[in-house]
Amino acid sequence: MLGTFQHSHIRIEVEATQAQIQASLVQPGKFGHWLWPQRFSQGLPDALHSGLSFTSYLGLVEIHHQVKEVTDHSLYMVLSGGIDGFHEWYWGNQWVQSRLEGVSALPLNLGQSMAMFRLRQYLQQPKPQV
Numbered sequence: 001m002l003g004t005f006q007h008s009h010i011r012i013e014v015e016a017t018q019a020q021i022q023a024s025l026v027q028p029g030k031f032g033h034w035l036w037p038q039r040f041s042q043g044l045p046d047a048l049h050s051g052l053s054f055t056s057y058l059g060l061v062e063i064h065h066q067v068k069e070v071t072d073h074s075l076y077m078v079l080s081g082g083i084d085g086f087h088e089w090y091w092g093n094q095w096v097q098s099r100l101e102g103v104s105a106l107p108l109n110l111g112q113s114m115a116m117f118r119l120r121q122y123l124q125q126p127k128p129q130v
Contacts, residue, residue: 003105008112011097016123018073021091024123025075034122035115048075058082061106082106 014021024030028044041055052067061082069076075089085102096119100112 003103005101005103006108007099007101008109009097009099010112010116011095012116012120013095014120014123016094018091018093020123021096022072024119025089025091025096026070030122034118036118055081058106058111083108 016024024034026048027046028040028048029046032040035056037058039057044054045052048067048070050067050069052065054065054067056063056065063082064080065087066078066080067075068078073091077087079085079087079102083100083102083104083106085100085104088099090097096116098112098116100108102108
């Protein structure tokens with residue numbers, strides 16, 4: 001893998017419940033909206049689960065994701081391809097944090113910062129009343 005070893009750890013506060021944050025992180029129908037312009041392989045299930053493998057694309061860069069663990073408060077994935085490393089997510093009521101480590105030519109800290117900003121925006125959008 002070409003690139004340099006990089007690591008980034010970000011925690012933010014958000015106006016959202018643990019369940020809203022969890023859905024935004026483990027449901028492809030939701031994270032596909034706020035992780036734009038990143039695209040994801042077709043045929044993903046309604047929710048990520050341990051053992052699932054999928055691919056995302058950032059422009060021409062292909063990143064393979066191997067979901068190792070999903071709980072009510074965390075998600076852990078091993079990455080390969082455009083990023084060789086791992087991505088961990090943890091969340092609770094009104095907070096979410098992300099830790100990303102790996103070798104890549106991509107600017108991981110910038111990408112992670114943008115993703116967290118977009119997640120906060122997504123979670124703060126008015127929700128339809130049911």
